Every structure is written in structure tokens, then in C-alpha cells.
Amino acid sequence: MNTKQRMILATVATAALSFLSSSAVLAQDAAAALSGPQPNAPVSADWAEKKAVTTCQWCHGPAGHSQNPVYPALAGQKAWYIVEQLHAFRDRTRGDPYARGMMWGMAAQLTDNQIVALADYFSKQTPFTSSPAPFLPFQGSKIAAGVQAGKGIYNDGIAATGVPPCAACHQAAAEGSDQFPRLAGQHASYLTKQLIALHNGTREQAVMNGIAAPLKADDMTAVSLYLESLH
Amino acid sequence: MHNFNWLRLNAWGKRGSVLAALLLLGVTAYRPAEALPLFARQTGEACAACHTVYPELTHFGRMFKLNGYQLDNGRDIEMTNDEGKSVLSLPAVPNLALFIMADYVQFKKALPDSQIPGAQSQTGNVDFPYQVSLLYGGKIAPHFGAFAQITYSNGADTFNIDNTDFRFANTIVLPNKQPLVYGVSINNNPSVEDPYNTTPAFGFPYLPPATFIPSLAAPIVEAGQAYQAAGPIGYILWNEQLYVAAGFYREARTGSSSPGNPITGNFGPIDSTTGAVLEGNNAYWRVAYEYDVGRYALMVGTYGLQFKLYPGNGLALSGATDNYTDTAFDFQFQSIGENNSATLKGTYVKENQALNASSAVGAANPHDWLSYETVDLTYWYRRKLGFDVGFVNIHGSTDPTLYPSAPTQCIAGGGGTCGANLGTPGVGGVYNVGVTNSANSNPTTDAGIFEISYVPWLNVKFTLQYTHYTKFNGASSNYDGVGRNASDNDTTFLYLWFAM
Numbered sequence: 001m002n003t004k005q006r007m008i009l010a011t012v013a014t015a016a017l018s019f020l021s022s023s024a025v026l027a028q029d030a031a032a033a034l035s036g037p038q039p040n041a042p043v044s045a046d047w048a049e050k051k052a053v054t055t056c057q058w059c060h061g062p063a064g065h066s067q068n069p070v071y072p073a074l075a076g077q078k079a080w081y082i083v084e085q086l087h088a089f090r091d092r093t094r095g096d097p098y099a100r101g102m103m104w105g106m107a108a109q110l111t112d113n114q115i116v117a118l119a120d121y122f123s124k125q126t127p128f129t130s131s132p133a134p135f136l137p138f139q140g141s142k143i144a145a146g147v148q149a150g151k152g153i154y155n156d157g158i159a160a161t162g163v164p165p166c167a168a169c170h171q172a173a174a175e176g177s178d179q180f181p182r183l184a185g186q187h188a189s190y191l192t193k194q195l196i197a198l199h200n201g202t203r204e205q206a207v208m209n210g211i212a213a214p215l216k217a218d219d220m221t222a223v224s225l226y227l228e229s230l231h
Numbered sequence: 232m233h234n235f236n237w238l239r240l241n242a243w244g245k246r247g248s249v250l251a252a253l254l255l256l257g258v259t260a261y262r263p264a265e266a267l268p269l270f271a272r273q274t275g276e277a278c279a280a281c282h283t284v285y286p287e288l289t290h291f292g293r294m295f296k297l298n299g300y301q302l303d304n305g306r307d308i309e310m311t312n313d314e315g316k317s318v319l320s321l322p323a324v325p326n327l328a329l330f331i332m333a334d335y336v337q338f339k340k341a342l343p344d345s346q347i348p349g350a351q352s353q354t355g356n357v358d359f360p361y362q363v364s365l366l367y368g369g370k371i372a373p374h375f376g377a378f379a380q381i382t383y384s385n386g387a388d389t390f391n392i393d394n395t396d397f398r399f400a401n402t403i404v405l406p407n408k409q410p411l412v413y414g415v416s417i418n419n420n421p422s423v424e425d426p427y428n429t430t431p432a433f434g435f436p437y438l439p440p441a442t443f444i445p446s447l448a449a450p451i452v453e454a455g456q457a458y459q460a461a462g463p464i465g466y467i468l469w470n471e472q473l474y475v476a477a478g479f480y481r482e483a484r485t486g487s488s489s490p491g492n493p494i495t496g497n498f499g500p501i502d503s504t505t506g507a508v509l510e511g512n513n514a515y516w517r518v519a520y521e522y523d524v525g526r527y528a529l530m531v532g533t534y535g536l537q538f539k540l541y542p543g544n545g546l547a548l549s550g551a552t553d554n555y556t557d558t559a560f561d562f563q564f565q566s567i568g569e570n571n572s573a574t575l576k577g578t579y580v581k582e583n584q585a586l587n588a589s590s591a592v593g594a595a596n597p598h599d600w601l602s603y604e605t606v607d608l609t610y611w612y613r614r615k616l617g618f619d620v621g622f623v624n625i626h627g628s629t630d631p632t633l634y635p636s637a638p639t640q641c642i643a644g645g646g647g648t649c650g651a652n653l654g655t656p657g658v659g660g661v662y663n664v665g666v667t668n669s670a671n672s673n674p675t676t677d678a679g680i681f682e683i684s685y686v687p688w689l690n691v692k693f694t695l696q697y698t699h700y701t702k703f704n705g706a707s708s709n710y711d712g713v714g715r716n717a718s719d720n721d722t723t724f725l726y727l728w729f730a731m
Contacts, residue, residue: 053410054402055302058294058471062408068290068526070569102291105275108304193569 040111048117056118059102063125069187070098076127081181082119086110095204096197127175129185129231143225150226153219161214166223174230184230191224268690268730269328270295273369275304278689283565283572284614286433290471290521290528293426297412297468299400300369300376317373326369334361334726336440340719343664348642358385358441361726364393374401385441392458392485394432395419412468416476419483420457421515424464424476427530429561429578430517432457435607435621436680438694440724444666447634447704448627448674450582450603452536452557458485460509466517476517480538482509506544510552513538519561530563542588551587553595558582570613577606586633594632601627601674617684627674634672634704638663638713665711673705676717690730698722 052064056074061067064074074082088094089107110118154174157165169180176182183191197203198212199220212220271278274295278285281292288296295302303322310319337355344350363383370376380393400414416423422430429435431453449455464478482501489505491498501508519532539552563576580603589595607621641663677700684694703717704710710717 049408050404053404053408054298057410058291067523070526070567101277102280105280105302105304108275109306 040113043111043113043117045117045121047114048121051114051118052121055106056122064122065125065128066130066187069130069189071187072190073128073130073186074122075125076185077122077182078176078178079116079119079123080178081176082122083115086115086118090115093204095202096194097202098193099203127182127185130187130228146222146225147229148226149218150222150224153223154226158214158219163211163214163219174227183227186227188221188224188228191227192220195220195224269326269366269368270300272324272328273300273304273322273326274302276302279614283567283574283609284611284617284684284686284689284692286437287428287565287574287609288426288433289565289567290523293521294471296426297400297414297466297474298402299374299398299414300378301374301400303370320370320373322370326367328366328368328730329364330366330728330730331363332361332726332728333357333359334441334724336442336725337723338444338719339721339723340715342444342666343713345664346642356442360385361441365390375399387487392419394423396423398424409470410468411470412466414466415478416464416466417461418464419461419485420454421452421460421480421536422517422534424466425517425519425534426474427519427532427561427563428574429530429532429563429576430534430559434578435576435605435619436623438696438726440696440698440722443722444703444720446625446674446676447667447669448601449625450557450580450601451538451540451555452534452559452580452582453603455555456480456507456509456538459483459488459507460513462512462515464515471523472521474517474519474521474532477515479512479514480509480536481512484508501543501548503543503545503547506542508541508543508548510539510541510548526567528563528565528567530561532561534559534561540588542592542594546588546592551591553588554585556583556585572609572611572614574609575606577604579604589633596628596630596633599628599630599633601625607680614689615686617682617686619680619682619684621680623676623678623680625674625676629671629673629705631672634669634674636668636670636672636712638665638668638711663711663713665713665715667704668711669704669706670710670712671705675702675705676700677702692728694724694726694728696722696724696726698724 052060053062056064059066059068059071060074061071064077066073085094085103086107089099089103090110092100092104094103107115153163154166155172157163157168166174166183169177170183171177171180174182174184176184194203195212195215196217198205198208199215201209268278270276270281274280276291279289281289281295283289305323308319308321308323309317312318335355335357341351341354344352360383362385364380365382366378366380368376368378375398377395377397379395379397381390382393383390396416396418398414398416400412402410402412405411418424420432422432422434425432427433459482460480461483462478462480464476466474466476468474484498484501484505489498489501491504492500492502493504494502513536515534515536517532517534519530519534521528521530523529535556535558537557538555540555541548541552557580559578559580561576561578563574565574566572580601582601582603584595584599584601586595586597586599590597603623603625605621605623607619609617609619611617679699679701680696681699682694682696684692686692699721700717701707702710703720706717708716
């Protein structure tokens, strides 16, 4: 390799390196542009109501009264819990399928203050009470049997597998508390799906992962039906 | 997504002089499009948020569309003026997508060769690519969004403008806390603005074979003026339930369907050298009511248009017009579950034609009519394995001048005259090719369409489709007078679709 060839090679190498490093910077810029909250400007209650009516309602129903059992009702949910979940969606730390497929995107641009305002709005709405959707496979006596079995699990746990009573934390009427979310009246199919996600770990929550681990499919369905029946 | 219907050609297609051009257009211009990774990029939503399986929209997808494609998951490029008012809010990454399709098409009975008596075309045809589309979609600015598509078609070997929808939308909250969306869509294909899958632009059948045998007629709302018209459609959506849209279209020619203006040498103004030219403003309207309960969504609606067309093609663009009035009724029932999704939908269109201009020059009856109906049932298992069965029926009045019984193509091998020996192929050295004509001058075409699809990933799709014709251009057997039966046109269509 003569001097000229070496110089050409060096020039090409430098250009390539410079291109690679600028590409890396561009990639970093793009990554920064695609993540992270917006500036945290003050947010009014009116903003939250408008956002709820014009966007959240598409799935979560008017005032958080979800009509579609795929989507959880938000009305009357504890504000702290909604804040925690919206942060988990925005930070992509809640990993169940609908969280990934829908809420990661929906929450990506929310600021901390917007999250607080939305949580405040939904927590103040009249609590939702689901009624089993028409045409569901669980009909009549099946629902009644499930509710009965679920009531037992909710209040007494399952001694054989060490499942503690749900009521111990979520309260007797499943109304939730400052530390545990409201479950009463929620759509059974949503609750079942969450129990499955907690059971198999796609949704990470240290306490509930442990509690849901020994649950069987029938247990999840039963306790979900019982919770849906609580008005 | 594209407006197409391979069972149709617009009413002008019956004229021998333009039929060949329209056949070409039918094959090259009416191409479909499917799901849009660009929207997934912008919104951060999985395809399943907006679609059961593309192109069918869910309630969420309908809301996204009618609200102007606004949901945005990324950080925008922002600029404000000194008062703090936003003057720019642009997604940092362009919302682009590409999709590529390849296919194989086979007719049950080969077509006759167009030049050599007694010879045949190949029965199967590979299109690689069948279609390549570049799409831009999503937010342009707050309240402004777009969905625009340019499509490469192998027949034309060029890119053409495809469905394009520029939209403004805003929502107000009514005193009773119900949302009212209002907006305007400026688009190039009647029903592109519509959020349901029962209207022509995004309706069943979703995808035609790249190679198909065009039937004689379909109502003009079924893509009759697609990409040759443009106009504003205003709409409101009350409480996510009642959708009302109305507006008008004007002539807006694109592509090779017009020779342009020979005087200016430019694309316009259009004169008598162009065929099927819209006169003035032409009304389009739509009303739909959606009722959602649980996982179910039921829609009933009606839509229609009133289009006035100059025949052109040598006739002056003045005086009488051919007037088409289409009135349609449609319904859609969706049951969307995580393992099982099913959709039943249907459309009935009645078209009244007052062919004042064409009848004056002896090219059609003064009045004709067409009806067009489709119904289909789709089932998806886990959005992976899909089945679709549907029917398309076109009926209409008999018109010997609009739908000449003589074959539009023949081979005069021994000095005979084309078309004179209908039904007696080979006699006198004249070979009628047939295939696209109707021996009884009637456009009736009835088809059943069966589809199996496999979607291993939400942006990868394999589909096998079979179309069976019980009637084609007016009859079941010997419909062209040269011995071809409707079922000879049965079509097997296998395609691959990749979106990225």
C-alpha cells in the first residue's frame, strides 16, 4: 500500500467514523424526541374533563363508565392508583397486552400535572357498576355459581394454596383504600385479564404477582365475577 | 387503501372506443391499500387498537380518523409566538409507511388469445410487485391531519395518486358533557372520508386480483370517479353515535385518463378530448348511526351522491349531461373479542341514470338503472386466522347501445367484419374474442367470494381468495355469445402483503 492509498484509506475511514458517530447522535436525538414527558405546565380541571370527554371516552366510556368489558371503568377509582398506572404506562413499566398495545401510546405525552388532573377527574365520578354484557358465555346459573365461588375466595382466600383473602387489603366491599385500588363493579373480563397478567408476570406488581401465582383459571373467573357483581 | 371493485367499470366502459383504455385503467389504476404502520408509529397504538384486522376499523379507529388522525405518542417539534401561542407542532419523525404486495392470479378457463384464432392466453399470472404504496399519514398540526397514498402499479410502471384525505377536525364538549366532533375532509374519492367499512372506498371486497375480467357496470359511487374528482366534505359526529357528512366533488383529473388540453399543452383546462367529465359541483352525503354495547357495535346508515357527467370523448363539455343519482343503505355489526372477532356487513346501492347526453347521440337509453349489493361475513381467530365469505350482485336495465352485444375485440382473419358473426366463431374467417361483452346487453353479474387469510404478524398477511361467478354480464352460460360461461371467469387469487 503506497502513501496515496494510505491517505485515501485514512480519509475514507475518518469519513465513515464521522458518519457513524453523527448517526449515533441522530439516533440519540430521535430517541430523546420519542420519549420523556413534556414540560410540566399547570393543568386545570376543565382540561381534564375535556380530555376525558374527547379522548379517554372512546374506550373508557362517558365519565369513565366503560361500556366495553375490554376496557376498565375508571369512574370512582382511587386517584393515587390512576396516577400510578398512568406513570407506569408512560414509563412503559406496566406490561400486560392492552397496556402495551394501547396505553403506552396514549400516556406517552402526558405531563405529571395532566396525570394528576385526569386522576382527580375520574376519581370524583360516580363509581361504576358493571352489569354482565349480553351474549357472554357466562350466562345465568354459570354467573351465579361463579359469583358464589368468587365470594368465598374474596373473603376467605384459598387455604390449600395459601391465597390470602382479597378483602384483607381491598376492603370488605372492594372499595379500595389509600393503598389498594377499587375493584367493585369493574368488568369481570378486564379483572380476569389482569389476574392472568399478574399470574404469569406480564404485569409486574410484587405483591399481586405472588398472590396470583397459585390461582387457577376458574378461581380468576370466579373472583372477577364476584367483584363485578358488587354494587 | 383503495377504492376498487373489480366487478365494476364505470358507465363509460361500455363504449367500444374507450373500453380498451378502461380495461387498462381497471387493471392498473384501481389498486387497494391496507393497514398503516405509519399510524402505529405516530400514536404508539398497536394495529389492533384501530383495526380488527386491517382495513376494518374498530370504534377506536373510527374516532381516530374522524378526529383528524391526531393522537400522538412522540415529542413534537414546537414553536410558539411571543404570546405563547403555538405556531408549529409537528411530529419529530415523519409518519411514513411502505407496503408491498405480490400475487398470483388464475382464471378457471384461460382467455382466448387476442391475436391468434384458437390459441389461449396463459391461465395464471404472477404480479411482482402487484402494488407498492408509499403512505404519509397522521398529524400535520393541531386539528389538521392527513392520509395520503401514492401507489406504484406494475401495469402503468409508474406511481399514481391514490386515496388522499386532508382533514381538519375539532371537538367541543356540549353542556350535557357529550362530545361533538366537527370537521372537513378534502379528498379525491367519494367515501374516503367515511369511517365504516360498508362504503366503497374501504369496503368489501377489500382487494381485487391484480388481473381480473371487468364486468360491464357498477354504480358510480363504487369508485366510478375515484381520483378523477376532489372536493370538501363537512361532517359532524355527535356523541360517538350519529355521523352526518355532506359536501361536493368537482372534476379533478389525474393520470392517463385525460389527454389534457392540446392548446396549452398542460393538463388542463379539460376539454372534449377527455371522457366522463364532471359538470360543476356534485353532491355527496352520508348519515350513519352507531350503537355500541359491550363488545358489539351496530351501525345502520345511508349514503349517496348525485353526479352530472359530460360524456366528452369528442362531445362538447356543454349542454345536456348524464345524471347519476345513487342512494345506498348499509349496515355493519361487529363483535370484537380477543379470541374471536366477527363482522357482518352489507350495502345496497340503487342508481338511477338519466342519460340525457348519451341518449341524444344514440349511445344509451334515455333512462337506465343499476343496483349493487354486497353482504359479507368475516371471522378472525386471534387476529391470526381469518375467513371471509361474501356476495356481490350487480343488476341493471338492458341497454343495447350502452352494452353492445357485439364483442369488443375480434380477429378478422379472412376479411370478415368484426362483430357481425356473434355466436358463430370462426365462420367467414372472423373470430369473436368476446369475454368482456354481454350478448343480451345486460350488466347483471353475481359473484360469491371466499377468502382465507393468515396473519402471522399484524403487518404480514397471506390471503387465498376464490371468486365464483354464477352470472357474468347478463347470463350464466354463453354470456358473451362466443361460448364463455360465467363460471369460466372464476378466479383464484393468492397474495402476500407486507407493511413496514
